[in-house]
Amino acid sequence: MHDGSGRILVQGLSKNFGPINAVQNLHFAVEPGVVTGFLGPNGSGKTTTLRMILGLIEPSAGTATIGGLPFAQLPNPATVVGAVLDSQGFHPGRTARNHLRSYAAAMNVPDQQADQVLELVGLGSAATRRAAGFSLGMRQRLALATALLGDPQVLVLDEPSNGLDPEGIAWLRGFLKSFAATGRTVLVSSHLLREMEHTVDHVVIVSRGQCVYNGNLEHLRSAQRSRVLVQAADPNTLVTALQQSGLAVEHLPDGRLAVLDSDSRTVADLALQAGVALYGMQDERVDLEQLFFQLTHGQYTGGAPHAGSAWAGGPAQWGPQSAGFAPSPYQQVGYQQPEYQQPGYQPPPGGPPQQDHQQRGGSGGFGGGF
Numbered sequence: 221m222h223d224g225s226g227r228i229l230v231q232g233l234s235k236n237f238g239p240i241n242a243v244q245n246l247h248f249a250v251e252p253g254v255v256t257g258f259l260g261p262n263g264s265g266k267t268t269t270l271r272m273i274l275g276l277i278e279p280s281a282g283t284a285t286i287g288g289l290p291f292a293q294l295p296n297p298a299t300v301v302g303a304v305l306d307s308q309g310f311h312p313g314r315t316a317r318n319h320l321r322s323y324a325a326a327m328n329v330p331d332q333q334a335d336q337v338l339e340l341v342g343l344g345s346a347a348t349r350r351a352a353g354f355s356l357g358m359r360q361r362l363a364l365a366t367a368l369l370g371d372p373q374v375l376v377l378d379e380p381s382n383g384l385d386p387e388g389i390a391w392l393r394g395f396l397k398s399f400a401a402t403g404r405t406v407l408v409s410s411h412l413l414r415e416m417e418h419t420v421d422h423v424v425i426v427s428r429g430q431c432v433y434n435g436n437l438e439h440l441r442s443a444q445r446s447r448v449l450v451q452a453a454d455p456n457t458l459v460t461a462l463q464q465s466g467l468a469v470e471h472l473p474d475g476r477l478a479v480l481d482s483d484s485r486t487v488a489d490l491a492l493q494a495g496v497a498l499y500g501m502q503d504e505r506v507d508l509e510q511l512f513f514q515l516t517h518g519q520y521t522g523g524a525p526h527a528g529s530a531w532a533g534g535p536a537q538w539g540p541q542s543a544g545f546a547p548s549p550y551q552q553v554g555y556q557q558p559e560y561q562q563p564g565y566q567p568p569p570g571g572p573p574q575q576d577h578q579q580r581g582g583s584g585g586f587g588g589g590f
């Protein structure tokens with residue numbers, strides 16, 4: 221069991237390449253004992269951040285420490301941190317075993333460790349094969365074996381599932397979880413939340429070099445709420461009826477109501493009992509991948525969660541977002557055009573449904589349409 225001293229702390233970390241602000245004022249901690257995902261689309265600054273943590277490039281501002289020290293000051297870095305930033309750097313003529321032995325010598329690690337780590341990553345039977353003939357997945361495993369040679373406290377991996385087949389991804393997931401379960405620190409980057417969602421416990425999500433979410437994955441998951449969008453002839457009467465039944469309701473800017481954590485059948489029954497005519501209903505549910513897409517496109521108008529929404533509260537930190545509407549995180553289920561928008565629609569006596577522009581809590585709505 222490791223002593224849990226391999227905490228990574230990133231404080232105010234920034235990096236500019238000329239006019240490019242690759243990383244902007246990042247703050248996060250990577251705790252031992254859990255797997256932390258460092259997620260963001262291509263070009264969002266993940267590799268640059270990892271390179272600064274590993275002392276490969278100088279930050280423009282801020283600090284990154286491992287166990288309280290910058291990488292450059294670690295007494296024997298290879299026994300503290302194992303890292304894979306690139307799985308291409310093998311001498312093609314060397315066997316897997318010889319590749320590892322050359323690293324073991326440089327790290328002052330016994331030769332036998334090479335065979336142990338090869339077994340650990342499932343390459344035991346390929347020890348005498350040359351790396352030139354390795355598949356991308358095998359190269360990923362060999363790179364991981366190299367990182368493990370010094371039996372490090374901390375593992376930092378950049379896009380480790382690239383090139384792995386589904387079996388390889390499942391294996392990596394189990395490996396990383398058991399590695400972290402021994403009290404060690406795992407920071408793993410990816411541009412695919414779906415690939416990581418069953419591997420990571422904590423996530424730091426970046427977009428355009430800035431942190432847009434830092435928190436528990438479960439918290440992010442719990443922000444997923446289903447809702448029913450409903451167009452009612454008399455929204456206020458319907459809101460009263462729904463609230464009396466214990467349902468939370470939000471007014472959307474276009475006049476519809478969003479009924480949280482319910483379904484269209486329940487809403488229709490309550491509307492009938494209240495004598496309110498409905499002109500259209502839509503069941504929606506949030507998809508984690510869509511949510512990630514929305515977060516990392518940085519265009520969510522609301523920025524911080526608004527009071528009363530699924531986004532408010534909890535220990536997670538939501539970072540800056542730039543202005544503009546993002547795609548809705550909701551997936552629509554069995555969408556039907558509201559009756560009043562359909563050809564041949566005859567308005568009821570009293571005219572077509574009125575648009576109710578009353579909004580609650582400012583601009584924090586999801587902005588998604590039917």
Ligand SMILES: Nc1ncnc2c1ncn2[C@@H]1O[C@H](COP(=O)(O)OP(=O)(O)OP(=O)(O)O)[C@@H](O)[C@H]1O
Nearest residue numbers: 237240242260261262263264265266267268269411
């Ligand atoms: N050495 C460099 N010189 C100039 N610009 C750079 C350099 N390294 C990275 N960048 C730029 O910094 C930004 C962040 O790149 P980075 O590689 O850190 O992103 P990433 O999230 O790791 O993306 P990917 O998943 O595609 O590797 C990009 O705009 C990239 O072009």
